[in-house]
Amino acid sequence: MESFSSKDMAMKAQKKILSHMASKSMVQMLIDDTSSEILDEFYRISKEHSGNRTEAQKVVKDLVKVVVKVGVLFRHNRFSKEELSLAQDFKKKLHQGSMTAISFQEVEFTFDKDVMTALLTDCRDILLKLVEKHLTPKSFGRIRHVFNHYSDPDLLTNLYTPVALSGPVSQRSAMA
Template sequence: METFSSKDMALKAQKKILSTMATKSSVQMFIDDTTSEILDELYRVSKEYTGNKIEAQKVIKNLIKIAVKIGVLFRNNRFSKEELGVAQDFKKKLHTGAMTAISFHEVDFTFDKNVMEDLLSNCRDLLLKLVNTHLTPKSHGRINHVFNHYSDPQLLSQLYEPNGPFKASLTKICKGLNKLIEDGTI
């Protein structure tokens, strides 16, 4: 028996359209200014770290696509009660990660790459669990790409080097994270 749902079809179309629209100008409709500033700094860090502008753009574009798709799923009430519990766990872990990132930045020589790696890996795993039945394997690959990139121990070590090349970017990222925490966004 064939099942057809125009609502499901509309949701698929919406996700597809949004994933192709994930450019800096169109994303402004979905991502606030503070988050946009954090993403810009993450891009700068990635570009400088990899020495590859295209790779840095791909990481940020994947991050934006995933965020937008998950936002669409939430707005369309696509998550089950159990999945909403996973989403809450993800939000708590993300909050803990943001607080830890800020703390490591504010208190010199406290940075522990293993702690950050673990927090980012846990966030990735929760996010993959959340979207497991909703997004395609390609989107799962995007999630892995983003989290694996930013949990790279060498990148994290350079990012938190007290007098390193990313000090200004880390300061801006942490300032933005502080604002998102204060606003209750994360």
């Protein structure tokens, strides 16, 4: 006998619809100005690093899709106690990465690409474990794409060169 749940179907539809709404104009309608500015900076960093507008857009679009899907799962109470613990671990690790990035920017000559790469890799792995029972392999690919892109040692090194530090990324990062 096949089990049917309208709640499950509604959640799947919501994830699907929201993932198709990841265009810049739709994102700006759904998020606050600060988040929008941060996404714009992620786009700018990606575009400068890759030299490819399409790739930069794809990375940011993947980021938005992942955030939306995890948000839908959380809002619908789909995570077990163990998974909620993983979510807290992810939040702490991401915060640690943010504080480390700001510290690297504020204290000259402290940048260590290996530390940042390891923090981002840990975040990726925790997030993958958190969603392993809830999302598709395509979504796992998006998570890997985003974290692998931003943990690229060359991207990180370029981000912390003296020229990059005088730009808007450092100013916005310090305010975050």
